Amino acid sequence: MNVVASEWIKLRGVRSTYWTLLIAAGTAIGLSIVLAYAFATPPSKAGQTPPDPLLAGFASLEYAVLAVGVLGALTFTSEYSTGLIRTTFAAVPRRGVVLAAKAAVVAAVTLVIGELAAWVSFFADQTILNGHHLGVALSQPGVPGAVLADGLLLCVCALLGLGLGALIRHTAGAVAAVAGVLYLPALLQALPAPWNDRFGRFTLITAAEQVTRHQPSLTQFAPAISLVVLLAWPAAAVAGAALVITRRDA
């Protein structure tokens, strides 16, 4: 617990934490409201299906995640770039404990901010959509789970950034790697069908979209499997970091 407390003091002690969280929450809520207004206009052509009522909440998060990816990466890269990591590892030679403490602190903060943003977005979006009879009620099956999953997405991407930050050690490289993972669906979309979907469903963002929809897509993995795919990304990054940092010279 000492190490967790130490990492909590470190995280609170720098301005970048507040900026990245503010940008993440602001983007998630603000953009979802803009999107909800856009989706609330009636379909121009008869027979066109309206967008998924939960899409505004998710689509805005697609942009917010980069900010927390940076936050996660910085927890390690800021220490590697300054050399502070040696002080940290001298104080706590069990490096796995340092990794776990950093991950716990970043996960807790981004989960709280993420859920907050997701639920505020949800209620704001549905109020706007309901004005055009396009919204969903929280009581409908699948809706609470989907909104909770929205809130989880910031935490997932922050941990992805943290793992990649520990592996890559440079802020720019780690952020580029996070962005690469996030934009992977767009790249895979260029593949010929059906390979675009077959590979695409393994990407973080596609998996996240599937678990946050009111009507899951039938061409993708089932939401439960998509949730596993979603969680596997940060788990792999953090596990890789655990393997490498204990072996590498600081």
Added chain:
Amino acid sequence: MIETQELSKHFGSVAAVTDLSFAVRPGHVTGFLGPNGAGKTTTMRLILGLDTPTSGRALIGGRPYRAIVRPLRQVGALLDASAVHPGRTAFVHLWSIARSNGIGRARVAEMLQLTGLEAVADRRLKGFSLGMKQRLGIATALLGDPAVLVFDEPVNGLDTEGIRWLRQLFKTLAAEGRTILVSSHLMSEMALTADHLVIIGRGRLIADTAVDKLIDASAHRDVLVRSPRAADLRALLAEHGARVADEPDGALAVTGSTAPAIGDLAAAHGIAVHELTPRHASLEAAYMELTSDSTDFRTAKETPA
């Protein structure tokens, strides 16, 4: 007590440290000397468990560093004073490190006071000078009141008053029975601070000795003689088996004889002597002599002293 046993560290084909064995005993300030690139910092990183040795081991109190629970309470270290997050305040920086080893806020405040930083405790570190960061690094090292202290080039960036304060601090800490290892590439600094020296060059041990013994062992001892009849005196001294070298200003540097013998000899032949000074090698010269073969980056042509 710090101990290295046949410690080696290779980075690819470069041998940074080779078969290094020495012990640093409590109650003394031990200077860790070597030219730039000799392997001092690498050795200190190996001692602190930051790098893994290629072979051999480094022990503190008989245990490898990584086996120590709450190591800040046993070992304090200052490796790189600039290794701080510029956005954190001095207090938060220290407090975060202290907290990881269960050290309280009161001790953090105490260390800020000891190092003269309490007035700037709430300022962000980006505004700190190198000297202030050195003080912060020393505060960090002392947080856990450790019995073993390791400092890498701690006087860098300190002003004269700071250097004097640090020397006194080292002596006080050593007098309390602590084990203190201080690295430097400047013998002149170590001459004033350390009472024992471990000297390395190109990653190998050159000397492990007390400061005064190092001076005694040096070959550089001579007598400086100044005379209006230098040429005559030189011939006379050579006849009597002494070796004479010319100083740039016309004086003679005599080895193989003593000041009284030279004075008597000159008097017996009616040669006036204006100066007769026995010279001990400075620690600096003894050090240069020891490390002259092991300097990695030497100026192509040595300028005459």
